Amino acid sequence: MSMRLILLLIIVFVALVLFVRGRPRVDLVGLLVLSALSLTGLVTAEEALAGFSSPAVVTVWAMFILSAGLSRTGIAHRLGQPLQRFSKGSEALLMAAIMVAASLLSALINTVTVAAILLPAIMELARRSGRPPSRLLMPLALGCLLGGPFTGISTPPNILATDALRAAGLAPFAIFDFTPITAAIVVAGIAFVVLIGRRLLPSRSTVADADPHLALGASYQLDNYIFTIRIPFGSPLDGRTLAESRLGSALYLTVLFLEFAPA
Structure with missing residues (x-):
């Protein structure tokens, strides 16, 4: 085994340990790995910095900026408000509405941001409809995951695949090339949850179920923010x-x- 391969394995192992520990932050670990690869001579300085000019990296940055803008201006929150009209309907219809909203928002915004934006609305839906939040949060998570690849810029793997084709001299994916396949997956996922999956979902009670006066504080975890x-x-x-x-x-x-x- 060559010394270069040993150095690479050591760097990868240390990076994995730091990722698991969560300290330092993930972005700092990435920069440390980049510096280690450059200082050990495994890559040149030009190769180490090439990623910062990659269209894929710039696009991911832009998506995070767009997500933050939609979140801070309240636009994304307003998009989640129409879900409140389904609070008195059937559980199957409510789950389908949640998954549709989550998947459509995930086509424009980072999936983690979508989940964070819709979480308060889903907790309020659970309180109004008298249903355990656990039965509504799983459809939210699935909707975010299934709708993530809706467009060519909505999730990093799509962006990287498009950039790889462009780097190989091939025709890159168009922005809506992923849409038909993802739409079919989303429809199949919604059908599964509505027909079969909802019977497998847990029905865990919360503190708010035991004492209605604590519903607001328990739903929004106000003790952590006040x-x-x-x-x-x-x-x-x-x-x-x-x-x-x-x-x-x-x-x-x-x-x-x-x-x-x-x-």
């Missing part, structure tokens, strides 16, 4: 109004109420 900021006397913020302090705008926080210390 906290108190104490401003001591003499602080630069002492005596300032909420607008002057810019606590909300600067830190991207929503201030629920203010409590003043007794004079």
Whole structure:
């Protein structure tokens, strides 16, 4: 076994260990691997940096930017609101609507972002319809996974496959070449869940089922997002109004109420 192969295996093994541990972050691990390959001479500096000019990498970056924009502007959240009209319908129709919404959004947005956007709406649907959230979250996940490859830019594997064809001098996939196959898979997946799969889904109760007064907090896990900021006397913020302090705008926080210390 050559020394170059040994070095490569060591780098791959260390990278896998770091990925499993989750520390440092995945993006930092990727940069460390890139640096290690370059410093050990396994790849040249030009080869190490070639990926940053790859259309596939740039397209993936653009998709993440698009996902963040749709999420922060509230457009994606509004797209999930029509699901509320299915809260009183049959469970089969509700599951089908969830999977259709998730798969269509996944054609435009990263699947993880779609799941995060639709999760609050699905939890609210479960509360309104009196159904365990576990029976609705699985169709959400499946809809995101099945609808991910809808277009040539909606998921990294599609982008990489298109870039590989272009690099080989072959005609690349068009943006909608994946759509017919993915649409058939989505329809088959919805049919399976509605006819067979929903009978296999778990019906786990939640804290909200035991005490309806805790429904909102349990559904949205408010304990993880609500906290108190104490401003001591003499602080630069002492005596300032909420607008002057810019606590909300600067830190991207929503201030629920203010409590003043007794004079």
